[in-house]
Amino acid sequence: MIIGYARVSxxxxxxxxxxxxxxxxxAEKIYQEKQSGLDKDRPELAKALEFAREGDVLVITKLDRLARSAAHLHQIVEMLDKKGVGFRVLDDASxxxxxxxxxxxxxxxxxxAEFETALRKERQMEGIAKAKLEGKTGGRPKTVDEDRIKAMKEEGLSVPQIVKETGISRAAVYRALAE
Structure with missing residues (x-):
C-alpha cells in the first residue's frame, strides 16, 4: 500500500x-496535518508511521514536509526500513x-548528515575548552556575593537578617554559607 503524508506549517x-x-x-491512504515541522508531537505523522506495514511505501511530496533535520529524517527512514517499509520523495526521484x-x-x-553532526560537536567542544581556558564556565552568572554573605554571618547577623538585607532567598543564603 502507498501511504501519503502531507503537512503545512x-x-x-x-x-x-x-x-x-x-x-x-x-497513495491509497493520506495522513495530513497543519502543524509546524519543529513540533515534536505530530499526531498524524505518528499515525502514518504506526500504520505502515511491511511492503508499504511512505510517500511525501518534499523532504522538508517530513523531518525537522537530517538526523530526524535518518531516524524516521531507519525505523521504516526496520519495518520493511519503503520511503519515496515525489519531488526528488533520487x-x-x-x-x-x-x-x-x-x-x-x-x-x-552524521559527518556534519560530528563536526558540529567537535567545534562545540573546542569552543567549550577555549572558554574554560579563558575562565568562562558557562551557565548563568552568579548573582549572590558569597563572600559578603559569609562576612555578614561572621558579624553575627542571622539568616533572616541576611535575607532581609540582601534581598536574596533563604535557600541562596544557606547555599552560600555551605560553600
Whole structure:
C-alpha cells in the first residue's frame, strides 16, 4: 500500500497541492496535518508511521514536509526500513528507498548528515575548552556575593537578617554559607 503524508506549517496554508500529488502517485491512504515541522508531537505523522506495514511505501511530496533535520529524517527512514517499509520523495526521484540507487543516495546523505553532526560537536567542544581556558564556565552568572554573605554571618547577623538585607532567598543564603 502507498501511504501519503502531507503537512503545512500553518493554518493559513493549503494542503490541496500536496494531496493532489500524493493521490496522483497512487497513495491509497493520506495522513495530513497543519502543524509546524519543529513540533515534536505530530499526531498524524505518528499515525502514518504506526500504520505502515511491511511492503508499504511512505510517500511525501518534499523532504522538508517530513523531518525537522537530517538526523530526524535518518531516524524516521531507519525505523521504516526496520519495518520493511519503503520511503519515496515525489519531488526528488533520487530519494526512493525502494530502489538500489535510492538506498545508495539515502545512505550517502545519511553519512553526510552524521559527518556534519560530528563536526558540529567537535567545534562545540573546542569552543567549550577555549572558554574554560579563558575562565568562562558557562551557565548563568552568579548573582549572590558569597563572600559578603559569609562576612555578614561572621558579624553575627542571622539568616533572616541576611535575607532581609540582601534581598536574596533563604535557600541562596544557606547555599552560600555551605560553600
Amino acid at each position: 500553518s493554518t493559513g496554508q493549503n494542503l490541496t497541492a500536496q494531496i493532489d500529488k500524493l493521490t496522483a502517485s497512487g 530519494l526512493d528507498t525502494t530502489t538500489r540507487t535510492g538506498k545508495l543516495v539515502f545512505g550517502i546523505l545519511a553519512s553526510i
